[in-house]
Amino acid sequence: MADEEIIGILRQCEVFASLALEDLTDVAAVCRNVRRAQRESLFREGDPPDSLYVIADGRIKILKHSSNGKELIVGFFGKGEMVGEVAAFEDRPYPASAEVVGEAHLLRIERADFVALVSRRPAIALRVMTVLNDRLRVAHDRLRDSTTERATQRIARLLLMLSRRIGPVLPFSREELGQMTGLTTETVIRELGVFASAGVVRSGRRKLVVVDPQGLVDLSETDIFPLSPPADLSS
Amino acid sequence: MADEEIIGILRQCEVFASLALEDLTDVAAVCRNVRRAQRESLFREGDPPDSLYVIADGRIKILKHSSNGKELIVGFFGKGEMVGEVAAFEDRPYPASAEVVGEAHLLRIERADFVALVSRRPAIALRVMTVLNDRLRVAHDRLRDSTTERATQRIARLLLMLSRRIGPVLPFSREELGQMTGLTTETVIRELGVFASAGVVRSGRRKLVVVDPQGLVDLSETDIFPLSPPADLSS
């Protein structure tokens, strides 16, 4: 029965994991399996809110375009995470686009079904609230970083955040790291060059390995003392 | 009866407005009236999450500090809005500080009471979700702006957003506008100088009047075409 596969997937999802079997079957009833290839998009910024997705497998990147043609990556999501939920509660256009990174297997839930579901099962609302909450914290942290910190600190903090979430191996291109921090590819490369010579990261093609997390913490906290060398602490 | 005053306040609140009287009395039971003077803080970034507040009257500013001593204003909130709810669902420290701007009258709700309340009355959860949702949209918009747009556009967009929300008279100092955009006070002043000579805004002490919203829209969309004039569309 296909529903059992779906329930298995839902059990891995941050929003549905803690639900009782009865609730899960209720959710599964409105899910549809969907597969998408490399670079396909689930929805685009400005589209009317159609549905939301649970990621069964693969990675999805959420991005916003700016007036001058640049793109900002708002988030990367993977197995068990939900995307498109921001549009689910209000009938307003998607605020960002969602694009498949490698290949992805998803569960799709229609907006109307999800709204009905949440009203019927309050426990889901509580879980969704927590997810939104987390995303808001992350967004505000990044907002602070990108307005008040310099390139070195912004990159160091991004790498720290990513490695804490998905481990030391970060499967991102330089360009993507730039789009996550709001810096150009070139600046990212130059900063990573410094990080690498300090032995904090090792770099590869579309990949970056965090070797020394504490080193990143130091870099992310380093204030710049324009004319004086780092204070001598031994005296 | 004090409860009636409280219910009157709750009726003006984005989260509670649509509730039935029965629900409102339930909420009112856990509210406490609180008054705070100029510059007092409700909570500080890093504090354990204690309680959340509904603003009965006055304005509250939410801010985050950065490693180099700068402050970023994450949001300004007024009558009927809620602050501190981000901390209410998880037992993690407040991600930002809340400071009273003029003088404020608030309703305070303990964290534990609120959690119980939300579980008991699912309708509240749905409203809170919508609020979080809106804040997430705003945060991502600002994130895009501050990483991809230049100073002129960032300020123009901020002023547009503020004037749409609270009207043409904006009671903010230059420094606060800077802390909202992530620009220095000086840059804000220089840009506003240009806006003023273009007749788009009029400026005062701790105050700014938006005279020509369309002018702001134009400024906020102006891309820079380095060497060519705007394309001729008539050909």
Added chain:
DNA sequence: CGCCTATTTGAAAACCGTCAAAGTATGTGG
């Protein structure tokens, strides 16, 4: 009037973006 805070202005420099070009993996087809 005097003090404190907010606003304004100027000049120099830092930081990062832009542009251009070369180098290096990865995959594909012959």
Added chain:
DNA sequence: CCACATACTTTGACGGTTTTCAAATAGGCG
């Protein structure tokens, strides 16, 4: 298996926008 195309990474030089630092001016409140 090699040649080639493609995409990603790297490097360098230059310039622009914004920050920084410093100092002067103006507004409000006791």
